[in-house]
Amino acid sequence: MAVYTDITEDDLKHFLTEYDVGELTSYKGIAEGVENSNFLLHTTRGPLILTLYEKRVEKADLPFFLGLMQHLYARGLSCPLPLPRHDGQLLGELSGRPAALISFLEGMWLRKPEAKHCREVGKALAQMHLAGEGFPLTRPNALSLEGWKALWAKSADRADEVEKGLQDEIASELDFLAGNWPKDLPAGVIHADLFQDNVFFLGDGLSGLIDFYFACNDLLAYDVSICLNAWCFEKDGAYNLTKGMAMLEGYQSVRPLSPEEIAALPVLSRGSALRFFLTRLYDWLTTPPGALVVKKDPLEYLRKLRFHRQIASAAEYGLASEAISS
Ligand SMILES: Nc1ncnc2c1ncn2[C@@H]1O[C@H](COP(=O)(O)OP(=O)(O)O)[C@@H](O)[C@H]1O
Numbered sequence: 001m002a003v004y005t006d007i008t009e010d011d012l013k014h015f016l017t018e019y020d021v022g023e024l025t026s027y028k029g030i031a032e033g034v035e036n037s038n039f040l041l042h043t044t045r046g047p048l049i050l051t052l053y054e055k056r057v058e059k060a061d062l063p064f065f066l067g068l069m070q071h072l073y074a075r076g077l078s079c080p081l082p083l084p085r086h087d088g089q090l091l092g093e094l095s096g097r098p099a100a101l102i103s104f105l106e107g108m109w110l111r112k113p114e115a116k117h118c119r120e121v122g123k124a125l126a127q128m129h130l131a132g133e134g135f136p137l138t139r140p141n142a143l144s145l146e147g148w149k150a151l152w153a154k155s156a157d158r159a160d161e162v163e164k165g166l167q168d169e170i171a172s173e174l175d176f177l178a179g180n181w182p183k184d185l186p187a188g189v190i191h192a193d194l195f196q197d198n199v200f201f202l203g204d205g206l207s208g209l210i211d212f213y214f215a216c217n218d219l220l221a222y223d224v225s226i227c228l229n230a231w232c233f234e235k236d237g238a239y240n241l242t243k244g245m246a247m248l249e250g251y252q253s254v255r256p257l258s259p260e261e262i263a264a265l266p267v268l269s270r271g272s273a274l275r276f277f278l279t280r281l282y283d284w285l286t287t288p289p290g291a292l293v294v295k296k297d298p299l300e301y302l303r304k305l306r307f308h309r310q311i312a313s314a315a316e317y318g319l320a321s322e323a324i325s326s
């Protein structure tokens with residue numbers, strides 16, 4: 001469960017006086033998510049989401065995240081819209097944390113996505129990449145090469161507790177990625193965490209994307225690699241070629257990948273697998289027992305990383321041959 005900061009009814013009611021949202025009728029903490037504290041509010045004007053921003057979110061980045069949601073929404077992407085306070089600000093404070101109210105998005109996230117859903121996710125990711133064009137704020141990716149090294153420095157000493165030999169394996173992976181990371185690929189605003197729990201569906205139709213709190217400026221194809229990692233592997237660790245094909249077809253139906261982006265997919269996928277391995281490893285080693293959050297398994301991403309390391313070409317992700325040669 002991710003409610004790190006509790007709130008009182010009185011404080012919440014006081015916080016809501018700054019907004020035009022009617023009367024509070026009920027509220028409860030949401031037992032999902034990892035990063036922030038989220039509450040579902042019912043008001044006389046309808047449901048809303050209250051988010052209190054926690055440890056990995058820098059307050060200085062909040063105008064980027066909240067402004068991005070406004071920008072994407074205005075360009076037709078289905079995503080939550082932050083609500084302005086009476087003074088026009090999107091951000092307030094509650095229980096000592098920065099806090100925002102955002103619109104409630106209908107739908108549910110899928111526990112068992114199929115290839116047809118991966119196709120929809122691919123399309124929505126490409127739509128987001130196009131809709132992000134022209135967003136005036138920028139935010140470098142804090143979880144790219146330099147950020148990985150910093151995270152690794154905090155966990156390396158204890159990594160062999162999780163699996164023997166990890167210290168050497170990850171150190172040499174970081175060296176490889178530092179020497180081979182692509183530089184001149186198309187870049188823009190990426191979601192950077194488009195996992196299953198951040199994509200809502202109503203039936204088989206995608207109803208929207210949530211959780212833009214890792215969004216940043218980076219290589220667009222890196223975001224594709226994050227989705228391949230998050231959506232196209234089965235629980236037993238096997239890569240599902242049908243899902244990969246559907247995801248990539250969906251993406252390319254909206255924004256075709258260049259030959260250079262396609263060629264870079266294996267190294268980008270190694271990087272994105274390492275990124276989630278490292279944050280999970282850090283949380284695994286530092287979250288105190290009994291904390292009200294479900295720790296995610298770092299080894300799932302180590303296995304994905306090893307899979308990408310033995311990929312000979314991007315064709316193995318399920319790209320049609322005409323997409324590779326064009
Ligand atoms: N705009 C929204 N509409 C509906 N539900 C939401 C919305 N934002 C968050 N939620 C709910 O809160 C949960 C956690 O939100 P999320 O943004 O993923 O948190 P975290 O940043 O902590 O991972 C989601 O799985 C969903 O159930």
Ligand SMILES: N[C@@H](CCOP(=O)(O)O)C(=O)O
Nearest residue numbers: 033034035193195276280296
């Ligand atoms: N997607 C990340 C964890 C971040 O969680 P989210 O609830 O913000 O999506 C992972 O799986 O490691």
